[in-house]
Amino acid sequence: QVQLVESGGGLVQAGGxxxxxxxxxxxxxxxxxxxxxxxxxxxxxxxxxSVTSGGTTxxxxxxxxxxxxxxxxxxxTVYLQMDSxxxxxxxxxxxxxxxxFPQRSSWGQGTQVTVSS
Numbered sequence: 001q002v003q004l005v006e007s008g009g010g011l012v013q014a015g016g017x018x019x020x021x022x023x024x025x026x027x028x029x030x031x032x033x034x035x036x037x038x039x040x041x042x043x044x045x046x047x048x049x050s051v052t053s054g055g056t057t058x059x060x061x062x063x064x065x066x067x068x069x070x071x072x073x074x075x076x077t078v079y080l081q082m083d084s085x086x087x088x089x090x091x092x093x094x095x096x097x098x099x100x101f102p103q104r105s106s107w108g109q110g111t112q113v114t115v116s117s
Contacts, residue, residue: 004097004108006094012115014115014117017082018082019082028097031097031099032053033051033097037093037094040091043091062088068080068081089113093110
């Protein structure tokens with residue numbers, strides 16, 4: 001089981017930026033998909049961005065052009081650069097590691113992002 005620890009959350013004004021980090025306890029080189037999710041109060045958890053082991057990225061429409069997911073295999077770390085933040089980006093952000101065969105997922109404890117308007 002991969003242990004994931006997120007950091008980088010905080011309070012920021014609308015239009016500002018934050019960079020989230022997710023450090024894994026093991027190598028992420030062969031993890032099929034690393035993802036960032038978020039859950040706002042009263043809402044379901046949603047996918048924000050993901051990156052495959054081959055480097056293919058995917059973004060929710062609501063963050064395209066504002067967020068960038070990246071990874072550093074040497075540091076076992078996945079990042080989420082968040083720019084032009086909006087109040088609707090306020091949520092707890094979770095990092096996840098998905099392995100396809102055998103199928104299993106690991107989740108971090110989450111980091112709070114609050115965007116004030």
